[in-house]
Amino acid sequence: MDFYQRMQQVCARIPYGKAVTYGQIALLCGLPNHARQVGYALSHDRAGKDVPAHRIVNAKGILSGAMAFDTPDLQKTLLEKEGVAVKHTGEGWRVDLKKYGWKHTLEEAEEFYRLFQQKGI
DNA sequence: GCACTGACGCGGG
DNA sequence: TCCCGCGCCAGTG
Numbered sequence: 001m002d003f004y005q006r007m008q009q010v011c012a013r014i015p016y017g018k019a020v021t022y023g024q025i026a027l028l029c030g031l032p033n034h035a036r037q038v039g040y041a042l043s044h045d046r047a048g049k050d051v052p053a054h055r056i057v058n059a060k061g062i063l064s065g066a067m068a069f070d071t072p073d074l075q076k077t078l079l080e081k082e083g084v085a086v087k088h089t090g091e092g093w094r095v096d097l098k099k100y101g102w103k104h105t106l107e108e109a110e111e112f113y114r115l116f117q118q119k120g121i
Numbered sequence: 122g123c124a125c126t127g128a129c130g131c132g133g134g
Numbered sequence: 135t136c137c138c139g140c141g142c143c144a145g146t147g
Contacts, residue, residue, distance in 0.1 A: 003144090022129055033142050039128040040144070056128075064128035075128095090136095 003031060004046045007038060009116070011051035017082040018102040019095045021059050027109050028116070043068050054078040055102075063093040 006029040014020055026034035041047045042056065054075040057063055063075045063086070076086045076093045084100045086093050103109045 023131095026129090033130080034144085035129040036127060036142070037129095037144055040126095041128095043128055044145090053128085058128075059130055068128055 003029060003034070003037060004041055006030070007041055007047040008051060011047060011053075011056070014052055014055045014102055017084060017100070019055050019057050019061065019079070019084060019097060019100045020102045021057060021061075021097070023059055024103055024109060025056065028103075028113055030113055030117070039064070055082075057095060057097075060091070061095045061097040061101075062089075062091050063095070065092055 007025060010025055010028045022035040022038040025038045026032060031037075038056070042051070042053050054069070063079075065072055065075060069075050079086050079095060084095055086095055088094075098104075103112065
Protein backbone atom coordinates (compact mmCIF):
# COMPACT_ATOMS: atom_id res chain seq x y z
CA MET A 1 0.00 0.00 0.00
CA ASP A 2 1.79 3.11 -1.15
CA PHE A 3 1.13 6.72 -0.30
CA TYR A 4 -1.20 7.44 -3.21
CA GLN A 5 -3.33 4.35 -2.57
CA ARG A 6 -3.67 5.32 1.08
CA MET A 7 -4.63 8.80 0.01
CA GLN A 8 -7.38 7.44 -2.16
CA GLN A 9 -8.72 5.40 0.74
CA VAL A 10 -8.65 8.37 3.10
CA CYS A 11 -10.22 10.77 0.60
CA ALA A 12 -12.98 8.30 -0.11
CA ARG A 13 -13.95 8.53 3.55
CA ILE A 14 -14.32 12.29 3.72
CA PRO A 15 -17.98 12.86 4.65
CA TYR A 16 -20.36 14.81 2.45
CA GLY A 17 -20.52 18.44 3.48
CA LYS A 18 -17.14 18.45 5.24
CA ALA A 19 -13.72 19.93 4.47
CA VAL A 20 -10.25 18.58 5.32
CA THR A 21 -6.76 20.06 5.13
CA TYR A 22 -3.82 18.67 3.15
CA GLY A 23 -1.88 18.14 6.35
CA GLN A 24 -4.70 16.10 7.87
CA ILE A 25 -4.89 13.87 4.81
CA ALA A 26 -1.18 13.19 5.12
CA LEU A 27 -1.51 12.53 8.82
CA LEU A 28 -4.43 10.17 8.32
CA CYS A 29 -2.28 8.28 5.82
CA GLY A 30 0.25 7.83 8.58
CA LEU A 31 2.74 10.16 6.92
CA PRO A 32 3.17 13.48 8.74
CA ASN A 33 4.85 16.36 6.88
CA HIS A 34 3.64 15.13 3.51
CA ALA A 35 1.07 17.86 2.90
CA ARG A 36 2.82 18.94 -0.29
CA GLN A 37 2.63 15.44 -1.72
CA VAL A 38 -1.12 15.48 -1.14
CA GLY A 39 -1.40 18.61 -3.23
CA TYR A 40 0.88 17.14 -5.86
CA ALA A 41 -1.11 13.93 -6.00
CA LEU A 42 -4.40 15.75 -6.47
CA SER A 43 -3.11 18.08 -9.14
CA HIS A 44 -1.75 15.14 -11.12
CA ASP A 45 -4.61 12.71 -10.48
CA ARG A 46 -2.24 10.32 -8.70
CA ALA A 47 -4.94 9.33 -6.20
CA GLY A 48 -7.61 8.62 -8.76
CA LYS A 49 -10.06 10.94 -10.46
CA ASP A 50 -13.04 10.10 -8.29
CA VAL A 51 -11.70 11.56 -5.04
CA PRO A 52 -13.69 14.52 -3.65
CA ALA A 53 -10.87 16.99 -4.25
CA HIS A 54 -13.15 19.96 -3.66
CA ARG A 55 -13.35 19.04 0.05
CA ILE A 56 -9.62 19.48 0.47
CA VAL A 57 -8.31 22.92 1.48
CA ASN A 58 -5.17 24.30 3.09
CA ALA A 59 -4.63 24.77 6.84
CA LYS A 60 -6.33 28.17 6.81
CA GLY A 61 -9.41 26.85 5.07
CA ILE A 62 -8.58 28.64 1.81
CA LEU A 63 -9.62 27.00 -1.45
CA SER A 64 -6.68 26.47 -3.76
CA GLY A 65 -8.51 27.64 -6.83
CA ALA A 66 -5.25 27.41 -8.72
CA MET A 67 -7.05 26.56 -11.95
CA ALA A 68 -6.70 22.96 -10.88
CA PHE A 69 -10.40 22.54 -11.51
CA ASP A 70 -12.05 22.85 -14.88
CA THR A 71 -13.38 26.27 -13.97
CA PRO A 72 -12.00 28.61 -11.28
CA ASP A 73 -15.25 28.57 -9.30
CA LEU A 74 -15.95 24.85 -9.50
CA GLN A 75 -14.55 23.98 -6.07
CA LYS A 76 -16.55 26.77 -4.44
CA THR A 77 -19.70 25.75 -6.29
CA LEU A 78 -19.40 22.10 -5.30
CA LEU A 79 -18.89 22.96 -1.63
CA GLU A 80 -21.85 25.31 -1.55
CA LYS A 81 -23.95 22.62 -3.16
CA GLU A 82 -23.08 20.44 -0.15
CA GLY A 83 -24.20 23.14 2.25
CA VAL A 84 -20.73 24.44 3.11
CA ALA A 85 -20.57 28.23 3.49
CA VAL A 86 -17.77 29.74 1.42
CA LYS A 87 -16.72 33.29 2.18
CA HIS A 88 -14.62 35.59 0.03
CA THR A 89 -11.58 37.09 1.75
CA GLY A 90 -8.42 38.84 0.67
CA GLU A 91 -6.67 35.51 0.25
CA GLY A 92 -9.49 33.96 -1.73
CA TRP A 93 -12.49 31.79 -0.99
CA ARG A 94 -12.47 30.37 2.53
CA VAL A 95 -14.48 27.83 4.49
CA ASP A 96 -14.92 27.84 8.27
CA LEU A 97 -12.98 24.79 9.43
CA LYS A 98 -14.32 25.20 12.97
CA LYS A 99 -17.73 24.52 11.54
CA TYR A 100 -17.15 22.27 8.54
CA GLY A 101 -13.78 20.67 9.38
CA TRP A 102 -13.87 16.88 9.37
CA LYS A 103 -11.35 16.15 12.13
CA HIS A 104 -10.91 18.89 14.69
CA THR A 105 -8.33 17.38 17.01
CA LEU A 106 -5.14 15.37 16.76
CA GLU A 107 -6.74 12.71 18.93
CA GLU A 108 -9.57 12.21 16.45
CA ALA A 109 -7.12 11.93 13.59
CA GLU A 110 -4.97 9.39 15.42
CA GLU A 111 -8.01 7.37 16.32
CA PHE A 112 -9.03 7.29 12.67
CA TYR A 113 -5.55 6.15 11.66
CA ARG A 114 -5.65 3.32 14.18
CA LEU A 115 -8.90 2.04 12.70
CA PHE A 116 -7.30 2.34 9.30
CA GLN A 117 -4.37 0.17 10.34
CA GLN A 118 -6.62 -2.49 11.83
CA LYS A 119 -8.10 -3.04 8.42
CA GLY A 120 -4.64 -3.68 7.05
CA ILE A 121 -4.62 -0.60 4.91
C1' DG B 122 23.71 13.37 -7.71
C1' DC B 123 22.04 18.35 -7.87
C1' DA B 124 18.85 22.11 -7.99
C1' DC B 125 14.37 23.65 -8.35
C1' DT B 126 9.33 23.25 -7.84
C1' DG B 127 4.83 23.16 -5.52
C1' DA B 128 -3.45 22.62 -4.64
C1' DC B 129 1.47 22.94 2.22
C1' DG B 130 2.34 23.64 7.76
C1' DC B 131 3.75 25.85 11.84
C1' DG B 132 5.69 28.89 15.32
C1' DG B 133 6.94 33.59 16.49
C1' DG B 134 6.07 38.42 16.69
C1' DT C 135 -5.73 37.72 13.12
C1' DC C 136 -2.21 38.76 9.87
C1' DC C 137 2.51 38.47 8.06
C1' DC C 138 6.93 36.43 7.79
C1' DG C 139 10.49 32.88 7.60
C1' DC C 140 11.90 28.34 7.67
C1' DG C 141 10.94 23.43 7.22
C1' DC C 142 9.25 19.70 4.56
C1' DC C 143 9.70 15.92 0.62
C1' DA C 144 8.48 13.35 -3.87
C1' DG C 145 8.85 14.57 -8.83
C1' DT C 146 11.16 16.36 -12.55
C1' DG C 147 14.91 17.63 -15.75
